[in-house]
Amino acid sequence: MKSFNLIITGYxxxxxxTLTEIISxxxxxxxxxxxxxxxxxxxxxxxxxxxxxxxxxKIHSPLITRGxxxxxxxxxxxxxxRACYWANKKTVILTNSKIFRxxxxxxxxxxxxxGITKNLHVVNADEIVKKMTGDITAVNIFMLGYALSKGLLxxxxxxxxxxxxxxxxxxxxxxxxxxxEEAVKKK
Amino acid sequence: xxxIITNKKRGFLFGNEAIVRGALESGIGYAASYPGxxxxxxxxxxxKIAKDIGVYFEWSTNEKIALEGAAGAAFSGVKSLVSVKHxxxxxxxxxxxxxxxxECPLVVVIADDPGCFSSVQTxxxxxxxxxxxxxxxxxxxxxQEAKDMTKFAFQLSSKYKIPVMIRLTTRVCYSKxxxxxxxxxxxxxxxxxxxxxxxLGSSQTVELHKKLLEKLNKIKKESEKSxxxxxxxxxxNVGVITSGVSYDYIKEAMQELNIKLPLLKIGFSFPxxxxxxxxxxxxxxxxxxxxxxxxxxxEEVRKITNIEIYGKDLFPKAGxxxxxxxxxxxxxxxxxPLPEELEExxxxxxxxxxxxxxxxxxxxxxxxxFYAVKKVLGKDKIFGxxxxxxxxxxxSPYKMxxxxxxxxxxxxxxxxxxxxxxxxxxxxxxxxxxxHAGVPALLNLVYNKADALVIVLDNRWTAMTGHQPNPGxxxxxxxxxxxxxxxxxxxKACKVDFVKTSNVYNFNQFCKDIKEAYNKKGxxxxxxxxxxxxxxxxxxxxxxxxLPKFSVVKQNSKLSELMEFGCPAIKKEKGKFVIDxxxxxxxxxxxxxxxxFIKVEK
Numbered sequence: 001m002k003s004f005n006l007i008i009t010g011y012x013x014x015x016x017x018t019l020t021e022i023i024s025x026x027x028x029x030x031x032x033x034x035x036x037x038x039x040x041x042x043x044x045x046x047x048x049x050x051x052x053x054x055x056x057x058k059i060h061s062p063l064i065t066r067g068x069x070x071x072x073x074x075x076x077x078x079x080x081x082r083a084c085y086w087a088n089k090k091t092v093i094l095t096n097s098k099i100f101r102x103x104x105x106x107x108x109x110x111x112x113x114x115g116i117t118k119n120l121h122v123v124n125a126d127e128i129v130k131k132m133t134g135d136i137t138a139v140n141i142f143m144l145g146y147a148l149s150k151g152l153l154x155x156x157x158x159x160x161x162x163x164x165x166x167x168x169x170x171x172x173x174x175x176x177x178x179x180x181e182e183a184v185k186k187k
Numbered sequence: 188x189x190x191i192i193t194n195k196k197r198g199f200l201f202g203n204e205a206i207v208r209g210a211l212e213s214g215i216g217y218a219a220s221y222p223g224x225x226x227x228x229x230x231x232x233x234x235k236i237a238k239d240i241g242v243y244f245e246w247s248t249n250e251k252i253a254l255e256g257a258a259g260a261a262f263s264g265v266k267s268l269v270s271v272k273h274x275x276x277x278x279x280x281x282x283x284x285x286x287x288x289x290e291c292p293l294v295v296v297i298a299d300d301p302g303c304f305s306s307v308q309t310x311x312x313x314x315x316x317x318x319x320x321x322x323x324x325x326x327x328x329x330x331q332e333a334k335d336m337t338k339f340a341f342q343l344s345s346k347y348k349i350p351v352m353i354r355l356t357t358r359v360c361y362s363k364x365x366x367x368x369x370x371x372x373x374x375x376x377x378x379x380x381x382x383x384x385x386x387l388g389s390s391q392t393v394e395l396h397k398k399l400l401e402k403l404n405k406i407k408k409e410s411e412k413s414x415x416x417x418x419x420x421x422x423x424n425v426g427v428i429t430s431g432v433s434y435d436y437i438k439e440a441m442q443e444l445n446i447k448l449p450l451l452k453i454g455f456s457f458p459x460x461x462x463x464x465x466x467x468x469x470x471x472x473x474x475x476x477x478x479x480x481x482x483x484x485x486e487e488v489r490k491i492t493n494i495e496i497y498g499k500d501l502f503p504k505a506g507x508x509x510x511x512x513x514x515x516x517x518x519x520x521x522x523x524p525l526p527e528e529l530e531e532x533x534x535x536x537x538x539x540x541x542x543x544x545x546x547x548x549x550x551x552x553x554x555x556x557f558y559a560v561k562k563v564l565g566k567d568k569i570f571g572x573x574x575x576x577x578x579x580x581x582x583s584p585y586k587m588x589x590x591x592x593x594x595x596x597x598x599x600x601x602x603x604x605x606x607x608x609x610x611x612x613x614x615x616x617x618x619x620x621x622x623h624a625g626v627p628a629l630l631n632l633v634y635n636k637a638d639a640l641v642i643v644l645d646n647r648w649t650a651m652t653g654h655q656p657n658p659g660x661x662x663x664x665x666x667x668x669x670x671x672x673x674x675x676x677x678x679k680a681c682k683v684d685f686v687k688t689s690n691v692y693n694f695n696q697f698c699k700d701i702k703e704a705y706n707k708k709g710x711x712x713x714x715x716x717x718x719x720x721x722x723x724x725x726x727x728x729x730x731x732x733x734l735p736k737f738s739v740v741k742q743n744s745k746l747s748e749l750m751e752f753g754c755p756a757i758k759k760e761k762g763k764f765v766i767d768x769x770x771x772x773x774x775x776x777x778x779x780x781x782x783x784f785i786k787v788e789k
Contacts, residue, residue: 011543012545013548024199024363025199028199028365033365034199034363034364034365035362035363035364036362036363036364037358037361037362037363038361038362038363039304039305039357039361040224040225040227040228040305040361040653045545045546045547045548045576045579046543046544046545046546046755047543047544047545048542048543059364060435060436060438060439060442061435061436061438061439061510062329062358062362062363062364062435063358063362063436063509063510064510065439065443065509065510065511065514065526065529066509066510066511066529066532066533067511067526067528067529067530067531067532067533067536068526068528068529078540078541078543079543081538081540082540084532084536084538085532085536086532087532087536088527088528088531088532089531090528101543101546101755102540102541102543103541104541112538115535115538116532116535116536130769135769136769
């Protein structure tokens with residue numbers, strides 16, 4: 001099998017590391033060889049952050065080679081565009097419509113992305129999650145469920161949810177489950 | 188992190204975690220560190236598990252002291268390890284180099300940061316220390332090797348009574364892969380100090396040096412036959428020599444290009460396995476050398492052979508080495524086409540995306556400090572910066588750092604400026620940095636009669652690296668309550684001319700204190716106190732306490748001043764100032780600035 005290359009991106013503080021850990025863990029449960037690359041440090045303070053997950057039979061490099069991503073999940077739209085460094089015309093991009101602290105607009109960003117790949121899904125995750133829970137903490141879990149519902153991840157829902165359960169603190173699990181199930185329903 | 192101490196057969200670990208697992212499988216008894224990313228999590232892991240597993244762990248006040256403690260433990264027969272980032276090694280090097288002469292069986296883990304993801308100083312390649320200090324060195328390329336090499340480092344250091352260095356890079360520290368486990372061996376945390384020959388002295392030093400050289404000859408034999416210096420057979424007369432994470436990039440590139448070149452992976456890089464390399468290049472016409480940062484392998488190989496060598500002429504000399512660099516370089520030499528997707532991306536992706544500048548968290552005490560100083564003293568003073576989150580004070584809307592050099596250098600460099608200009612520098616230094624290297628510099632300011640204002644940004648934690656405790660926190664690395672060192676008392680003992688501790692969240696009084704301190708002649712110290720908001724908020728959420736939220740109740744043109752304050756929660760939408768409730772962490776400074784227009788929500 002060819003490896004599956006996934007970029008998860010956004011800005012520091014959006015729960016990207018959590019999402020990355022959940023997906024890697026689900027992939028391991030499903031029996032893949034997995035490598036993951038992330039960065040720590042100033043990310044908490046609003047910088048760009050891209051995490052790489054690669055799964056397959058035997059993975060060498062933890063970093064994805066330029067142009068070789070299969071899927072990009074972006075929790076913020078300008079970061080989706082930035083991550084197009086790893087995209088080709090077949091790459092699927094799932095992005096939150098949010099733009100945070102960058103002077104641009106969504107239309108401009110999406111047009112530029114379409115110059116690289118037409119396989120684009122845009123969802124207003126912040127608004128949906130805020131309506132459901134009152135804040136935007138669970139946007140990462142929503143994007144995960146949404147990617148599953150669209151069949152973008154080569155992972156089974158049961159493994160993914162098991163990985164969520166192992167990662168999210170008990171007190172917040174109920175709320176995350178609600179968000180996850182809502183996202184999984186979206187076809 | 189919980190994966191490290193499991194009894195399972197394998198775990199999915201970061202390189203940093205694998206180092207800890209390797210140490211546990213070696214019977215470690217003592218570990219010490221000073222936080223520095225990308226090495227911070229090695230200490231974090233020990234901090235979390237030390238007590239349960241019977242290992243002594245400490246966050247020391249700086250890297251030199253961490254290393255010295257580990258050496259003391261090693262001299263007492265306890266297996267010990269010290270972990271630091273590349274710049275931390277420079278601080279520790281003063282003691283590391285003599286310890287190599289002194290027969291100290293110690294494991295030194297050092298994490299370089301090519302690409303400077305979490306370092307402002309330099310892209311230092313710490314492998315130069317191998318040669319400078321004659322220190323046996325191992326270079327893992329993934330988590331499994333990080334664990335295996337840690338175990339081997341303990342064996343080698345015990346066998347030859349010598350410090351052994353493990354050199355990591357950011358991508359090894361922060362990539363996760365599966366690691367096979369062996370049994371954890373319970374080490375001893377108590378030993379016995381035997382009084383004998385641990386002495387350097389003019390008559391002995393040269394003798395110890397000779398002895399070290401003999402020892403290195405023996406260790407070189409180990410390196411020649413080591414399984415970490417591995418030949419992988421391939422086709423053709425172009426070979427590859429590599430080390431560290433670059434190995435994975437080569438394997439990836441060869442898979443992409445559908446080729447299999449003869450490959451020598453150097454994992455045990457000092458003493459350099461000369462014979463093995465000679466043997467490897469014997470039947471080759473050309474060799475490609477792939478390594479991150481400096482051409483250290485390349486220089487060694489050039490000494491050995493006259494065949495054509497491709498190295499740093501082909502790959503970047505600065506910045507992180509990426510898989511595509513390796514792929515493009517190898518394809519070029521072999522005259523192979525690049526993969527379609529890469530070609531396509533190079534052609535199409537020439538988009539410039541505005542760089543995202545990190546910012547102080549909402550409610551961060553440092554924001555209040557920079558804003559107060561700007562308000563009271565203006566932006567034109569000379570501002571000395573140091574290492575910590577407050578480096579972000581260099582960015583808009585503050586732009587209040589004229590230099591950042593190294594730990595404690597805010598004070599040291601400002602001293603020279605104060606002595607040679609008529610300006611009075613304003614110095615920003617964090618609590619942990621102050622304990623680490625600021626105290627001797629403060630003494631120097633006072634002793635040599637400078638005129639300067641030192642602002643110690645005391646947020647109670649070593650925050651940037653992940654909230655490790657420091658002497659001001661009142662907790663040890665293992666989480667035990669300890670004496671809390673008061674920075675004001677230290678300043679007084681240093682006989683500064685004026686000192687005051689001021690709560691940054693009591694904003695108007697804080698401004699008055701800054702003004703008073705600046706106007707005093709001589710050395711003034713303001714301790715700008717306010718706990719790291721991120722740490723505080725996390726604790727409050729855990730306790731189920733809701734944060735107060737603020738909102739703009741009346742619009743006014745004066746509110747445009749808030750843009751100078753630079754809180755990410757405050758923005759202007761359709762001509763109106765609003766506070767984003769998803770971002771506001773309730774510090775209340777904006778309300779103190781504009782009590783008529785901003786109120787707390789009921």
